[in-house]
Amino acid sequence: MSDVSLPDVAEDDLYGPDNLPYGVYTTDAAPDRRRIGVRYGSWVLDVGAAAAAADHPWAEVLSAPSLNPLLAAGRPAWREVRAAVRSWLTDAARREQLAADGLLLPLDASVTLHLPFEVADYVDFYASEHHASNLGRIFRPDSEPLTPNWKHMPIGYHGRAGTVVVSGTPVKRPSGQRKAPDAPVPDFGPSRRLDIEAEVGFVVGGATEPGTAVPQTALRDHVFGVCLLNDWSARDLQAWEYVPLGPFLGKSFTTSVSAWITPLDALDHARTEPPARSHELLPYLADGEGSGVEAAGLDLRITVRLNGEVISEPPFAAMYWTAAQQLAHMTVNGATLRPGDLFGSGTVSGPEVATRGCLLELTWAGRDPVELSTGKRTFLEDGDEVTLSAWAPGPNGTRIGLGEVTGRITPAA
Amino acid sequence: MSDVSLPDVAEDDLYGPDNLPYGVYTTDAAPDRRRIGVRYGSWVLDVGAAAAAADHPWAEVLSAPSLNPLLAAGRPAWREVRAAVRSWLTDAARREQLAADGLLLPLDASVTLHLPFEVADYVDFYASEHHASNLGRIFRPDSEPLTPNWKHMPIGYHGRAGTVVVSGTPVKRPSGQRKAPDAPVPDFGPSRRLDIEAEVGFVVGGATEPGTAVPQTALRDHVFGVCLLNDWSARDLQAWEYVPLGPFLGKSFTTSVSAWITPLDALDHARTEPPARSHELLPYLADGEGSGVEAAGLDLRITVRLNGEVISEPPFAAMYWTAAQQLAHMTVNGATLRPGDLFGSGTVSGPEVATRGCLLELTWAGRDPVELSTGKRTFLEDGDEVTLSAWAPGPNGTRIGLGEVTGRITPAA
Numbered sequence: 001m002s003d004v005s006l007p008d009v010a011e012d013d014l015y016g017p018d019n020l021p022y023g024v025y026t027t028d029a030a031p032d033r034r035r036i037g038v039r040y041g042s043w044v045l046d047v048g049a050a051a052a053a054a055d056h057p058w059a060e061v062l063s064a065p066s067l068n069p070l071l072a073a074g075r076p077a078w079r080e081v082r083a084a085v086r087s088w089l090t091d092a093a094r095r096e097q098l099a100a101d102g103l104l105l106p107l108d109a110s111v112t113l114h115l116p117f118e119v120a121d122y123v124d125f126y127a128s129e130h131h132a133s134n135l136g137r138i139f140r141p142d143s144e145p146l147t148p149n150w151k152h153m154p155i156g157y158h159g160r161a162g163t164v165v166v167s168g169t170p171v172k173r174p175s176g177q178r179k180a181p182d183a184p185v186p187d188f189g190p191s192r193r194l195d196i197e198a199e200v201g202f203v204v205g206g207a208t209e210p211g212t213a214v215p216q217t218a219l220r221d222h223v224f225g226v227c228l229l230n231d232w233s234a235r236d237l238q239a240w241e242y243v244p245l246g247p248f249l250g251k252s253f254t255t256s257v258s259a260w261i262t263p264l265d266a267l268d269h270a271r272t273e274p275p276a277r278s279h280e281l282l283p284y285l286a287d288g289e290g291s292g293v294e295a296a297g298l299d300l301r302i303t304v305r306l307n308g309e310v311i312s313e314p315p316f317a318a319m320y321w322t323a324a325q326q327l328a329h330m331t332v333n334g335a336t337l338r339p340g341d342l343f344g345s346g347t348v349s350g351p352e353v354a355t356r357g358c359l360l361e362l363t364w365a366g367r368d369p370v371e372l373s374t375g376k377r378t379f380l381e382d383g384d385e386v387t388l389s390a391w392a393p394g395p396n397g398t399r400i401g402l403g404e405v406t407g408r409i410t411p412a413a
Numbered sequence: 414m415s416d417v418s419l420p421d422v423a424e425d426d427l428y429g430p431d432n433l434p435y436g437v438y439t440t441d442a443a444p445d446r447r448r449i450g451v452r453y454g455s456w457v458l459d460v461g462a463a464a465a466a467a468d469h470p471w472a473e474v475l476s477a478p479s480l481n482p483l484l485a486a487g488r489p490a491w492r493e494v495r496a497a498v499r500s501w502l503t504d505a506a507r508r509e510q511l512a513a514d515g516l517l518l519p520l521d522a523s524v525t526l527h528l529p530f531e532v533a534d535y536v537d538f539y540a541s542e543h544h545a546s547n548l549g550r551i552f553r554p555d556s557e558p559l560t561p562n563w564k565h566m567p568i569g570y571h572g573r574a575g576t577v578v579v580s581g582t583p584v585k586r587p588s589g590q591r592k593a594p595d596a597p598v599p600d601f602g603p604s605r606r607l608d609i610e611a612e613v614g615f616v617v618g619g620a621t622e623p624g625t626a627v628p629q630t631a632l633r634d635h636v637f638g639v640c641l642l643n644d645w646s647a648r649d650l651q652a653w654e655y656v657p658l659g660p661f662l663g664k665s666f667t668t669s670v671s672a673w674i675t676p677l678d679a680l681d682h683a684r685t686e687p688p689a690r691s692h693e694l695l696p697y698l699a700d701g702e703g704s705g706v707e708a709a710g711l712d713l714r715i716t717v718r719l720n721g722e723v724i725s726e727p728p729f730a731a732m733y734w735t736a737a738q739q740l741a742h743m744t745v746n747g748a749t750l751r752p753g754d755l756f757g758s759g760t761v762s763g764p765e766v767a768t769r770g771c772l773l774e775l776t777w778a779g780r781d782p783v784e785l786s787t788g789k790r791t792f793l794e795d796g797d798e799v800t801l802s803a804w805a806p807g808p809n810g811t812r813i814g815l816g817e818v819t820g821r822i823t824p825a826a
Contacts, residue, residue, distance in 0.1 A: 121575045126658060140657075147656050152599050153590055157658040158571040158665070162534045162751045163623070172624040174746035177566055177695065186565050188695045210576070210667075211585045237746065243560050244553075245539060245570040246659020249746040252571070254623075282590065282601045333587035333650065333662040338575045 007099040008092070009041030014401025016041065017090050018394045020082060021260035021403065022225070024066055024117075028110040034065035036116075039260055040089050044111060046103045047085060053103070056084055067117040067224075067261065071205035071339035075221050078205065082265060113168075113259035117203060119161040120340035122255065123330060124199075124231060126155045127321035129275070131349035134361045139239060151279040154321035154329050156343070159231075160252040164342065167228075167259050167405040173382065173412040174253040176237040190412035191234035193366070194380040197347040198304050198314050198357035198388050200402075201229035202323050203261050204341035211334040213284065216293045216324035220264055222337055223323060228258040228302070228388045228405040229344045235360055235379070257342070258388075260403040267400065270392035271295040272317050284332050285325050296322035300402065302348055302390040304357065306380075309372050314348035314357040316390075321346075382411045420512040421505070422454030427814025429454065430503050431807045433495060434673035434816065435638070437479055437530075441523040447478035449529075452673055453502050457524060459516040460498060466516070469497055480530040480637075480674065484618035484752035488634050491618065495678060526581075526672035530616060532574040533753035535668065536743060537612075537644060539568045540734035542688070544762035547774045552652060564692040567734035567742050569756070572644075573665040577755065580641075580672050580818040586795065586825040587666040589650040603825035604647035606779070607793040610760040611717050611727050611770035611801050613815075614642035615736050616674050617754035624747040626697065629706045629737035633677055635750055636736060641671040641715070641801045641818040642757045648773055648792070670755075671801075673816040680813065683805035684708040685730050697745050698738050709735035713815065715761055715803040717770065719793075722785050727761035727770040729803075795824045 009016045017040070025037045025044060037044035048063030056062070058081050061069045070077065088094050098104040105111060126132055129146070132155075136145035149155065173194055179186035205224035208214060214222055231251060238250025274297035277288060287293040300316035326343055347357040356362045359379055363369055369376035380386070390402035422429045430453070438450045438457060450457035461476030469475070471494050474482040483490065501507050511517040518524060539545055542559070545568075549558035562568065586607055592599035618637035621627060627635055644664060651663025687710035690701060700706040713729035739756055760770040769775045772792055776782055782789035793799070803815040 121573050136657075149590075149592075149599075149653055149656070153654065155654070155658055156661055158573055158661070160534050160571055160748055161574070162754070163748050165623075172747050175626075176746045177562075179562075185693075186562075186695070188697065210578075213588075234746070240562055241566065241568070242657070242659075243562070244549075244655070244659070245568055246655075246657070248569055248571070249742070249748070252743075252748045253746040280598075282599065284601065329662070330665075333589045333647070333666040334585050335573055335576050335662070335665045341575070 007043050007095045007104045012398065013041045014391060014399055015039045016398060017086055018398060019262060019266050019400045020085055021262045022067055022116060023260045024114045026112050026114065027105070034114055036062055036064065036067060036070070038085050039107070042107050043104050044107050045085065045089065045098065046105070050088060050098060050103045054084070068340050071117060071203065071224050072207065074206045078224060078263065079265065082263060113166060115164065115166040116259060116261055117340050119164045119342050120338040122159045122161040122164055123156050123343040124159045124346065125321065125326050125344060126346040127319045127326065128346055128349045129320040130318065130351055131347040131357060131361065134349065134356070138360060138365045153285065154326045156326065156330065157246045159255060163252055164255045164257060167256055167407070169256060169407060170410045171232055171254045171256065171407040172410050174234050174237065174249065175412050176234060176249050177240055178236040179240045186240060191236055192379065193235035194409065195233045195235050195359045196304070196386050197231035197233055198302055198312070199229040199231050199347060200300060200316055200345045201227040201257055202343050203227060204337050205339055206337070207339055208331065208337045210336050212331065213334065214327055214331040214337070215284070216287060216296065216328045219296070219324040219327055222327060223264055225261040225263045226267065226402065227261050228390055228402055230256040230386065230388055230405050230407060231344060232256065232407070233358070256405050256407045258403040258405040262400065262402050267298055267392050269394050270299045270400070272297040272299045274322050275318065275320055284328050287322065287325065293324060296324040298392065300390050300392045302388060305387045306370065306377060307372060307374065307385055311370050312354060312356055312362060314355050315350045316348050318350045319345060319348060380409050382409050384409050420456050420508045420517045425811065426454045427804060427812055428452045429811060430499055431811060432675060432679050432813045433498055434675045435480055435529060436673045437527045439525050439527065440518070447527055449475055449477065449480060449483070451498050452520070455520050456517050457520050458498065458502065458511065459518070463501060463511060463516045481753050484530060484616065484637050485620065487619045491637060491676065492678065495676060526579060528577065528579040529672060529674055530753050532577045532755050533751040535572045535574040535577055536569050536756040537572045537759065538734065538739050538757060539759040540732045540739065541759055541762045542733040543731065543764055544760040544770060544774065547762065547769070551773060551778045566698065567739045569739065569743065570659045572668060576665060577668045577670060580669055580820070582669060582820060583823045584645055584667045584669065584820040585823050587647050587650065587662065588825050589647060589662050590653055591649040592653045599653060604649055605792065606648035607822065608646045608648050608772045609717070609799050610644035610646055611715055611725070612642040612644050612757045612760055613713060613729055614640040614670055615756050616640060617750050618752055619750070620752055621744065621750045623749050625744065626747065627740055627744040627750070628697070629700060629709065629741045632709070632737040632740055635740060636677055638674040638676045639680065639815065640674050641803055641815055643669040643799065643801055643818050643820060644757060645669065646771070669818050669820045671816040671818040675813065675815050680711055680805050682807050683712045683813070685710040685712045687735050688731065688733055697741050700735065700738065706737060709737040711805065713803050713805045715801060718800045719783065719790060720785060720787065720798055724783050725767055725769055725775060727768050728763045729761050731763045732758060732761060793822050795822050797822050
């Protein structure tokens with residue numbers, strides 16, 4: 001760790017000059033004034049004020065109370081701002097000046113992080129073959145685990161944008177209709193099968209005009225960055241409601257995202273080939289040889305902690321469908337993108353039990369409880385806290401931190 | 414019809430003083446300045462300017478470029494504004510003064526109507542038993558038409574808020590994956606089964622705090638008004654994609670809404686009892702005797718025209734689930750409401766063929782074409798124009814017009 005009394009970072013800091021994630025913060029001194037911050041080690045740069053002081057052309061966009069205007073500005077702006085911020089922060093004299101001017105602040109208890117952007121539309125995918133197969137076995141034991149369409153398209157659905165919250169927001173246990181398979185009718189009450197889904201979220205910037213399909217190769221023109229996402233799920237509500245129109249109340253109560261958005265440009269060293277494709281893909285989704293799409297997977301290493309104990313380490317590199325394919329699919333019908341659109345990868349699960357991204361899979365629907373030092377868990381109990389964190393390979397053996405997303409369950413009543 | 418040279422309306426006008434729907438318009442003289450308008454016959458009142466001139470306490474909210482601030486202001490504001498506008502417009506001298514001041518304009522070609530509010534979250538329900546049964550028979554011929562949950566809860570899902578457009582916006586035929594039941598793999602191309610869904614939309618105002626369930630009896634505190642909604646649907650895309658997570662690209666390309674939002678307070682004479690319930694409902698959904706919920710159905714008479722010819726007259730009074738039940742269900746898990754949330758009723762279909770609200774049902778998946786004077790239709794062809802219109806009973810035998818929502822299909826390429 002760097003000495004927080006000086007605005008510097010160690011070479012192995014997860015938030016060094018090759019990361020530079022964006023967030024939105026307030027300080028105790030000005031609790032009503034939301035500002036865009038760039039994280040540098042254990043410091044946060046007031047990037048709007050720094051840009052204004054430097055007479056930077058994007059200073060106005062960076063002085064907004066959310067990331068949306070920067071998202072709307074598009075990739076040329078994202079690159080210019082990133083290069084400028086990097087140049088400021090890697091200049092020790094300038095750093096000290098920024099700290100002296102009060103524009104580079106310690107990330108301490110006087111700083112509060114907020115939801116960094118207003119979510120426009122939120123789409124959630126289902127891109128892990130391991131997760132989709134496991135859920136198929138659990139929810140539809142009499143059918144093939146994967147539906148016939150699964151290998152032909154990234155299956156997704158729209159979620160509730162208005163209930164996306166920032167890391168740290170309490171998660172109230174939802175109530176709803178629950179029906180045991182052998183019960184004649186549903187009853188009503190707090191969810192008894194409250195679960196997590198460890199996901200990666202992609203934050204959309206560059207908008208599109210109606211009728212525009214975005215090719216996979218244009219991913220970087222439209223996706224600004226990456227966050228961690230916990231798609232809290234009430235499995236009992238979901239199981240009873242989801243046929244035929246998909247998940248609704250089982251998901252819509254809360255979705256938590258990390259406070260820091262890591263620019264896609266910070267993840268160049270994490271690019272990797274996705275798994276081999278077992279089915280030939282239609283041209284707009286093809287990403288093999290000759291497709292012009294290169295290494296669209298991402299090697300992100302996720303850790304899931306329940307009450308501080310590691311319960312899973314899902315590997316994002318195992319995801320079958322890439323963000324580029326998800327973006328291409330989501331727009332191939334001409335649907336527009338808006339700044340602030342968010343799409344989730346779907347639960348990240350690897351092939352082994354200890355790499356599964358939700359309790360439903362980890363405990364096989366409650367059959368095999370997770371052992372914690374404080375007791376067993378099948379699904380979440382009131383007071384439980386779940387934290388997802390992640391890192392990605394950076395240049396020269398460094399690591400890029402993806403922050404964390406955490407939430408604690410509060411009682412239904 | 415009233416004489417448009419005078420700012421007055423006939424007693425049988427669909428937009429008389431008991432209606433007073435809200436929209437957002439620009440004029441050719443000021444094409445960049447969006448204003449809130451209230452429709453009065455064939456006239457539109459610049460309600461922000463009129464309120465400012467009257468020093469009305471809600472003048473600032475009414476001077477916004479969209480309805481969202483008014484939606485956020487809540488029911489007391491809605492009632493005060495409605496009473497004030499009604500008093501202004503039913504005073505002939507004041508009307509003439511408003512017209513003389515340029516604040517009451519003829520609704521002619523110099524006036525352009527826009528999407529009247531920014532859509533926050535868009536939810537679509539599935540509340541007609543006739544529609545759900547017909548779709549079950551068509552999409553799942555080997556199963557019971559209604560899924561086991563259907564009579565226990567209003568089934569719904571989230572749609573794409575960013576592609577909700579105002580009436581008159583062209584609808585580009587979407588492309589996507591299509592797979593015939595006997596084809597081994599999907600192919601890609603323009604939808605061959607482009608359809609409509611005749612629906613009613615409910616526009617949400619009063620927001621809620623996280624964790625708040627809205628009871629049915631609070632409908633009027635949270636729903637500002639009603640619009641017509643055409644949930645354009647690509648049935649071939651939908652049929653292949655929708656298992657297991659619900660409709661996605663088959664719906665997300667465009668949803669059209671009418672330009673005028675009729676206040677719920679204008680529909681008091683349209684309140685009616687919903688159909689008898691065949692299953693006992695959980696307390697939060699119960700609306701029979703002793704529930705305290707009175708006549709939550711709405712007697713709205715919808716007409717569907719294809720290229721000007723009437724092809725269906727769906728009765729909204731036949732809907733099994735009411736808006737009050739949908740609102741209660743949508744929030745029973747604690748999900749928040751935001752100003753600008755929109756929920757659709759689901760396709761309105763009655764028991765007879767000529768009252769079905771989509772071509773899939775009207776033609777029984779293409780088997781029985783609709784006969785037009787210009788030829789037959791199974792699904793929509795390029796250049797086809799579909800218009801939904803509706804009215805509701807008003808006081809003293811009058812009718813309340815719900816405007817119309819129209820769209821013309823443009824080619825995929």
